[in-house]
Amino acid sequence: MAQQKLYAGAKLREIRNQIGLTQKDFAAKLGVSLPYLNQMENNNRPLSTSVVLALAREFGLDVTELSAGDSERLVSDLREALADPLFANATPSLPDLRLVGANASGFARAFLDLHRAYRQAQEQLGALDDALGREDSSLRLSPWEEVRDFFHYCDNYIDAVDRAAEHFAAQAGTGQDITEHATATLARQKITLRMVRGAPLRRFDPASGILEISAKASHATQTFQLLHQVALLTQSDLLDATLDLARFQSDESRAIAKIGLANYFAGAALLPYRRFLSAAQSCRHDLETLADQFGASLEQVAHRLSTLQRPGAKGVPFFFVRVDQAGTITKRHSATRLQFARFGGACPLWNVHRAFETPGRFQRQLAETPDGVQYFCLSITISKGGGSFHAPVRRYALGLGCEIDHADALVYADGMDRAGGFDPIGISCRICEREDCHQRSVPPLERRLRVDHDHRHTLPYSME
Incomplete structure (x- = not known):
């Protein structure tokens, strides 16, 4: 190639x-x-x-x-936005979009903001009766989308927060693990820690200084919640300064982003950058080995691997995604050329969906996107129990992968027959150009359709 x-x-x-x-x-x-x-x-x-x-x-x-990581993200997002029927008669070519992404990134982001506003306006018009008379019915971006895009275009790496978390982890004394260090830090803040079976994951009362952590949660989750509270109490100035630079459009967006930054600190303290990167390279990114070594969950390890993009000390560029049983993407990030759909679910041909067929077992896949880029993909299911027989169990599939050039750095790629072919996957049916896909849910919006009543193949139409 x-x-x-x-x-x-x-x-x-x-x-x-x-x-x-x-x-x-x-x-x-x-x-x-x-x-x-x-x-x-x-x-x-x-x-x-x-x-x-x-x-x-x-x-x-x-x-x-x-590398054109940010440019590629913009091009992918622009293609999806321009697949809207609104632009059916004025769709720029892919080379034109790449020029915009490379040379006019500010304009591209402004266009995406405008399209999001248009989509939201359409949704609001669909519920106009409910919106009339409300003081907060003015047009603005969804807070969740705004925060998602903030991390998306930061390459999911926040340098100041990452380094502060690494410094915090390094302060742990000899023989003291990160959980003990977090507990001692909270004690110095006059915080009383209680493990309570009936509590939510984390509940803090500033007036009494009592922090309750669920005793039913796993050790990794308990540690993560302790570190999250450490971030809110000891890193408030840093988090607020980062939020100030982001210039969020609403208080809701800022509040959601602060949770995201505190979570980022917690993950980076649990899995400090240089030590975690070295360990990942040594064990060839074995998720179970890393989870055991750092006392973390598989999801925490997989997510952290996708953030190792520190300038001058980058790890393997991974994509990471979490998908629920309905196929909805609940977490996503890509440091690769593979970009996920901003609206809707992931490609059904991707092995992250097949993971639910074999719970708890790793699924491996060699895949190729329509642009000819080849990937090694890994997926596994995880379950988050409620702590009792009647409590609901949440099930997700985690997807982790990299471009094929980096596959040898992963223990999971051992023994894969690359000569056996690569599965065709896409980003979204809305913008996928493959004509012979047997799992296509909707036709591509950039192509005209041809319908022949006398012939039927896999799809009831063909594309011009």
Whole structure:
């Protein structure tokens, strides 16, 4: 398969502006002509190998930062938004979208905000009778979507919070694990800790200083909730400063995001960056080994692996997703070129759905998306019990994977026959171009349909 060309004009201009060089001086440093540099900065030419090497040699650049991860996310989101029937007669080509994602990211995000507002307006019109007369019926983004996009475009890595959590974990004394350290920290804050069987996962009363943690929860969950409370009590200034920079549009969004940041701190303290990265590389990303070593759950480990994107010390770029039994994506992140649908569920051909057929067992899959990128995919089910016979049990499937070039770093890829073919998967039926998919739920909105009443194949239509 041909190597994908690297267009990174916006990043190239950003680097030049940061070091304060003119185009002429920058071109001389890179060993190229001024017109050639100009063409690269405007994405009329891809970055050559010699330019990438010169960036690393002359400026110490981590070349992985040139990858089009953010641009690819924008292009994927734009494609899905433009699949709306509203744009049926004015759909830009994929090359045009890539130019927008690479050179006009601010415009792309503004367009996505506008489309989200349009979708919400349509939903509000559907319930107009309920909305009339309410003071809060003004148009605004969904808080959940706004917070989701915040983490999505931060590459699910918040450097200041991550480093603060790593520093907190490093403060634990010799022989003291993170649970003991968290408990001692809370005690210094005059917090009384109680393990209560009838309590929710976590309940804190600021007036009395009493923190209740569910005694029915697993040890990993109890530790995570302790660390979450540590974040709220000892890292409040840092969390608020991060929220200030995010400029959320509503108090609800800010409140939800603060929970997300406290959760991020908890996960990063339980699985501190450098120690966890080293352990993951040593055991070749064996989730069960890592969970046992750090006293964490499989979900905590899989989620943490997808956040290891610290500049200069990046881990394997993973995608991570959690799916419920109805196929709804409840958590998602991708540091790879694979991007998940913003609306609706995941592709039914993906092995994350088959995980429910074999509870508790790892499922492996070699898959290929319509753009020709190949992936190694891993999935497993998890259950979260309610602590009693009549309590409901929540079941999810976790999906973790990477591009095939990184598969050898995973113990789970051992013995996989890559010559046996790759399963075709997509992002969403709305924007998938595959014509012969037997699991297609709806036709692609960018294609015109042809219906022949005298012939029927897998689908009742074909595409022009």
